[in-house]
Amino acid sequence: MYDYFIFSVQEGLLYGILALGVYITFRCLDFPDLTVDGSFPLGAAVFASLVYRGFGPIESMIAAFIAGALAGLLTGVLHTFSKIPALLSGILTMTCLYSINLRIMGRPNMSLSENLGHRTVFTMLRDSFSGIPESYLRLFFLIGLIFLIKILLDLFLQTEIGLAIRATGDNETLVEAQGINPDRIKLVGISLSNALVAFSGAMFAQYQGFVDINMGIGMVVLGLASVIVGEVLLRGRIILVITLQVIIGAVVYRLATATALNYGYSIGFKPYDLKLFTGLLVIIILSFPVIKAKFRRVK
Amino acid sequence: MLQLEHIDKVFFKNTPDERWALRNLSCVVQPDEFVTIVGSNGAGKTTLLNIISGNHFPDRGRVIIEDHDVTSLPAFxxxxxxxxxxxNTTQGTAASLTIEENFAIAYAKGRTRGLHLAISEHLRKIIREKLAEVGLGLENRLRDRVGLLSGGQRQALALLMATIGNPKILLLDEHTANLDPKTAEKIMNLTNLLIRDDHLTAFMITHDLGDALKYGTRTLLMDDGGIVLDISGEERKKMTINELLERFSERRHKKFANDRVLLSTETKEG
Known part of the structure; x- marks a missing residue:
């Protein structure tokens, strides 16, 4: 019981990085970005293939981050330069990435194993702090990591470029009238978003010890679910609270799905029902305001 | 100074819906001039502002601002x-950002935006001073989201944001039309003050013929994509609303048709 709680929180924190990325596109830029389903495994694939080639985990994670940014850049260019609608731009990049990810890995899945001599941040961590139980060590490390990312993102979103990103999804006319090229701002935002998503993928690969070509399926919806669960829970107005609520949303969402998996068997819930569960959760939360408004009018 | 030379703007060109929004329009406006623009619906008033701002590009002609040919430059x-x-009072500000964040976006206009924090204590002081001058009590609400403000407050903010970067030209598209009369007057006074103090070349579209003559230094009457009446100086000072309407019918051999204009002049006289 306790174990599953701690593992779910760890996974939730890993997904939190992805959710922060999704928050930038969905909420700041108002750009529904489906690239995520491809850039998440891209980060994992780049990480694993570099570790296989003998690179250390830190530089491989940086490479994954950059690869994600490039994937986002492609989607951004498709949308701003070729004027392809947002959803289609993301789908196109995602589709291309499926083949690219297979190319990078050279096979549909790779395992990261100490027996094969692969090092990850988690093995490094364990070697440096041998006195602390590993599950706690991982938990503390992940909390520290996500707060570092959160603080950096908070600062970035309060810079001049950051403000422009947040204003673009809100009022593009204003952004243009204030001398900002909205296309360029979208490129920056979508790249950063997918860089975070790929980084999350690289972290996840190390955490679970393997990479699978299909590990990205449903990640957009998972990120969106985290963002809106967080919004329901905290309703933050300032950026410091909003990024916190995205992380909390990811953890709570992960706990909810883990609970569904652990105790759902009594009502016949199977692991493959998870995507349906996520989809329904998002549908319910997104529909709730409309249903509430209708209900009020009837009364 | 702004020069418009032989501007044509055609929408849906070469289709059955082809519509000429502007037809061979030329106009020179000097610094310190405050031009009010009136005209019936579809006369081309908003299209004219869009051509100046770069939100639309002309099919023919040139736009020159301060000796720079900006005809093909995009809006940003x-x-x-x-x-x-x-x-629309929601168009001039970003609702999800705070007052100070909105200001910071406007304050960085004309510079390359970088990776330093957008808001500093120095900027806060400037914002507070600017807002205190307006007298809407906004100077103590810098960290409130703009979405919480009333239409009048948002419009005042939009005006300050539009002028804080020392522009040469100010474009006002019926910016008081959605406000209650009292707030509208406040915003008009602020507008006048900003235009005078910053020596702006200003264009204001209005549907209120009284306002068109009351404010500004020059009035353009537009119809069918062109300027049909251009009055300024002494002639404008003596002009009344009725004379303006008469002059229009003389020129165009038709009545000045705009429900909103008629409505607003009737209520004034009645």
Whole structure:
């Protein structure tokens, strides 16, 4: 019981990085970005293939981050330069990435194993702090990591470029009238978003010890679910609270799905029902305001 | 100074819906001139402002601001010359950002935006001073989201944001039309003050013929994509609303048709 709680929180924190990325596109830029389903495994694939080639985990994670940014850049260019609608731009990049990810890995899945001599941040961590139980060590490390990312993102979103990103999804006319090229701002935002998503993928690969070509399926919806669960829970107005609520949303969402998996068997819930569960959760939360408004009018 | 030379703007060109929004329109406006624009619906008033701002590109002709030919520059590239306030009070500000964040976006206009924090204590002081001058009590609400403000407050903010970067030209598209009369007057006074103090070349579209003559230094009457009446100086000072309407019918051999204009002049006289 306790174990599953701690593992779910760890996974939730890993997904939190992805959710922060999704928050930038969905909420700041108002750009529904489906690239995520491809850039998440891209980060994992780049990480694993570099570790296989003998690179250390830190530089491989940086490479994954950059690869994600490039994937986002492609989607951004498709949308701003070729004027392809947002959803289609993301789908196109995602589709291309499926083949690219297979190319990078050279096979549909790779395992990261100490027996094969692969090092990850988690093995490094364990070697440096041998006195602390590993599950706690991982938990503390992940909390520290996500707060570092959160603080950096908070600062970035309060810079001049950051403000422009947040204003673009809100009022593009204003952004243009204030001398900002909205296309360029979208490129920056979508790249950063997918860089975070790929980084999350690289972290996840190390955490679970393997990479699978299909590990990205449903990640957009998972990120969106985290963002809106967080919004329901905290309703933050300032950026410091909003990024916190995205992380909390990811953890709570992960706990909810883990609970569904652990105790759902009594009502016949199977692991493959998870995507349906996520989809329904998002549908319910997104529909709730409309249903509430209708209900009020009837009364 | 702004020069418009032989501007044509055609929408849906070469289709059955082809519509000429502007037809061979030329006009020179000097610094310190405050031009009010009136005309019936579809006369081309908003299209004219869009051509100046770069939101539309003309099919023919040139737009020259301060000796720079900006005809083919997109809106964000000529934004440093131009401030703009719209009729829709939600268009001039970003609702999800705070008052100070909105200001910071406007304050960085004309510069390359970088990776340093957008808001400093120095900027806060400037914002507070600017807002205190307006007298709407906003100077103590810098960290409130703009979405919480009333239409009048948002419009005042939009005006300050449009003028803070020292533009040459201010474009006002019926910016008081959605406000109650008292607030509208406040916003008009602020507008006048900003235009005078910053020596702006200003264009204001209005549907109120009284306002068109009351404010500004020059009045353009537009119809069918062109300027049919251009009055300024002594002639304008003596002009009444009725004379303006008469002059229009003389020129165009038709009545000045605009429900909103008629309505607003009737209520004034009645």
């Amino acid at each position: 590239r000529r934004a440093r010359f131009i401030g703009r306030v719209f009729q």
